[in-house]
Amino acid sequence: MGKLFGVVLAIITVVSAGFIVAHVWWMPVDISTIGPRIDRQLDETMLATGVLFLSSQLILAAFAWKFGDDKERKIKYFPGGGGPLIVFAIILVGMEILVLSFVGSKVWASIYMTPPEQGSLQVDVAAEQFAFNFRYPGPDGKFGTVHPERVRDGNGNFFGLDPENDVDARDDVIVGTLTVPLGQPVALTMHSKDMIHSFYVPELRIQQDIVPGLTIPLHFTATKVGKFEIVCTQLCGLGHYSMRSFLEVLPQDQFDQWLKSQSGD
Amino acid sequence: MQARYALLPVLFALTVAVASVGPAPAGTIEGKVTYTGTPPKMKPIDMSKEPTCAKEHNPPLLSENVVTGPANALQYVVVYISAGEQSAQPPSEPVRFDQKGCMYVPHILPMHTNQPLQIYTDDPFTHNIHPMPKRNPEWNKSQPPGAPPIDTKWGTPEFIEVKCNIHPWMHGYFAVLNTSHYAVTDNEGNYSLKGLPPGKYTVTAWQEQYSTQSQEVTVGATGAASVNFVFKVTPYLY
Amino acid sequence: MSSPEPAVHHHGPPQSFIRKYIFSLDHKVIGKQYYGLALIAVLAGLILSWLMRIHLGWQAAAIPLLGKLSPTGAPGNVMTPDYYLSLMTMHATLMIFFVLTTAPFAAFGNYLLPIQVGAEDMAFPRFNMMSFWVTFVAFVVLILSFFVGDGPPLAGWTSYAPLSSVGGVAGPGQGTGQTLWAVSIAIFCIGQLLGSLNFITTTLDLRTKGMSLARMPLSTWGWFVTSVIALLAFAALLPACVLLILDRTAGTSFFSSAGLVVNDQVLPHSGGSPLLWQHLFWFFGHPEVYIAILPGFGIISTVLPAFARKRILSSRAVIGCMVSIGFLSYMVWGHHMFVSGMNPFSAVLFSLPTLIITIPATIMVLLWLGTLYGARMRYTASALFSVGFISVFITGGLSGFFLAQPSLDTYLHATYFVVAHFHFVMALAAMFGIFAGTYFWFPKMFGRMMNETLGKWHFWLTFIGVYCVFMPMHYLGLAGNVRRYAAFTDNYLAPLIPLHRFISISAFFVGAAQLIFFFNLFWSRFWGAKATDNPWEATTLEWSTTSPPPFDNFGGRHLVVYHGPEEYGVDSDTLEYVMQTAPEQIKTT
Ligand code: HEM
């Protein structure tokens, strides 16, 4: 039985790791300036844990293979006892922890703990069951005031604006697709009307919960033109699976044209 | 006491007799609903979230809050008899509400109180139907593809907004009325209420954005009466 | 030399059926009751996971009879997205609370802890009985939610506010069902508080003569540390649930912020904080996963040496690891909240203790591996599940390295990578611990052996099956597949659907393999071979009494302990192993 266990475990281990090594299912392309650093961090972690995974599972398999109920053999104790193993674990894992958290914290800080660049494109995000809506300030550069009691999906007043009495609100551009210029920093201010939602674009490598009652900032710079999905990752009700929108990255000139066409009328 | 109740069967017999006196002389109320002012521009609906629908409606449909027609016509106005009618039994044949290509068909569905209502889905993905009444009980049910129609009815007259949380642009109304004499204006703003016995009536027109207007009208023995409505509109949808 | 009698509770065996089997004060009966409850819950949870997997593989599949159970949840037998989430919530709640807390901790702990320390019963038998029946009421309340209005809640086992706190406006499942959930969990907390008090007192006060803390079996250590964690954890969850119930029923706003607009209606809440719920919940929730797994550590560290026929490499180190894991488990709850909107700097602070926890975990794995080295391992079903435990725990622990880093969590959070991680490290490891424990202690509990052949089949199908089910979930997560999705409508998820189908089919196999286990349990209970007092040649106190033990555990004897708990493979001419109660003269090296 022990031998069989060793063989089965070895096969499982190798096959499991094989799919990872071959990148059969893997992360989508990365399209943000911080993406490469996150990917590198992930690769390094994968390498470290991969080595640990292969070695520990294969050692387990080998021990199971070798040390079955063999009456001839005398019981042996691990040379040196537990002490060296404990020291080994502390040093090995300790170093890995230090390295990973030192590098990782810097990556984390560069996304979440640095303010957006001056002159970033401001976009206001309103999440609701089960859609994202985006608002650009329009030519006046000012967002209209939000009145929660005026919010209505039925007539498209997702932000609760009052254009009749609020001049700033009249030219606000409200769209269901987040359109951004290539290579320009974008600063989102995110709000949720009802439940906790989350803004996740796998290609941007960013995820951030949007908590009702808080204004949540998030910033990124896209480095590739294209259309990508924005999905909600925080359970927000029955339509959670369907809560999505698109991120469209356009070259600057096309973006300007688009913005103008939206606020033109 | 006793005597009063004894009269009830007689009354009942009379009612039956009156009701069964052949086709009563029927009048019609007709008219047109128009607007003055600048109506808001309807925005194209972004259905990219549901690719099947986005493909089906290309170029995109416009939202249906304020739909206008030629010569300042106003579509999707519910016109109905709000007073003057003998109270009637709800018809037993059901009215049908469809979800088709991520839109409600029809956009506004009028019906009698307690008239059976059937909600169908023709789409290959799940919708949830979420009517948001103020006076009737609220509910919210999902309908996966192939699910049987939802059978329901509404007991209290009310204009009930209905939405799909999964497709937030889906937006329609159940107009639950205490009458079977109702109509929804077409793209020319026209409507007609047929089969009205002679008498004095109040006709009411309701538009989802601009609320209601009423007029009184008398229908003669054979004649057709004409009632027109004019809504004042602003360019602001909200 | 006379010694004072150990402080053991004395109460005569009950006569009536009700006192004997239903409202019993006997810790052994209560342990079996907990085990029975866990069996019912795990069967329900398993069936729910099947239903979920059918739906995830084949969205439009009609599932016979499901429409009967819930006409709104499955009109025309096709599952709605809300019902999927309800089933998921119930799956997780049943599994975490009513299986992984009850079976390894409350069931085995109740049955074995008093015997392993040489006591006649728990310190507070009446509290012990209440603990079970309160838990049972919690179970009934939870199940009731299947039969109310729009069905069970759908907010997940974490029940994040405001989805869980604003009531029916939040959508289907969030009406009465969610209230019942909160009430059920609050009641459950009370049951576990009573239980853990009992465990702690019994361990500290009722040990028999010679049973020093250092001579306590590692399984007892596992239950002891777990009960300390449970005492603190459930004491945090209970008030959180009470506040949630108040939010839902009394109009308070602890967890709902001001200005919520749900379906165009402005809700009248103000001053609450959704993040407060998360902090309270995870202050309980992270220790909870150790409540699920620590008894497993203990069980494996007891079972493994018994089959390896040698001492564990360093039992002091194992105890140290369990204690430090228990301690650290209170400092890491924030790692569930890296992207929750809390101050991003706290993510860095929570990340470090999280990574540090991997040190004691690694040490333990190395000690188990070191124990296997040079062993003469008897591969029974129980032993197979023990080595299987090591394998799944390694796999699950390693994915923790990713999730513990905020900079990777921003990509992997709330994806199937997390689902894979916690199923391996908590669900599977704990289940393997339960299985190892069941095959090991069943003879003691019921006086009959379990069928080994069926047990081995059960192991092989389960072991291979769970890797087929849960390993690919890592790949899904890496590809960005979000969890808690009732359907995969996003374009980038379309290529992953075949993988989902593979997982579903594997899950049906794994589930079917569990039926072997159920069959084995019931068959062996009545027709299994009679068990001797010590079929595994093990050393701890439960093997020094009859199978099953008499009402007072040792038939009036007061055992005296002279040896450590795992004297296997000793260098003695006459004995291969030394029972804890063996006379002092027997030498062990
Ligand atoms: C064959 C066995 C099992 C299968 C096939 C299975 C499958 C699943 C699936 C499909 C999900 C939902 C994933 C999602 O939609 O995000 C899930 C969630 C979950 N399962 Fe299991 N599961 C199994 C056993 C267990 C066990 C033994 C536990 C014990 C702890 C467990 C605990 C959980 C938890 C805590 C969740 C998370 C629910 C949430 O997100 O709130 N599962 N499982």
Ligand SMILES: [Cu+2]
């Ligand atoms: Cu959402």
Ligand SMILES: [Cu+2]
């Ligand atoms: Cu819909």
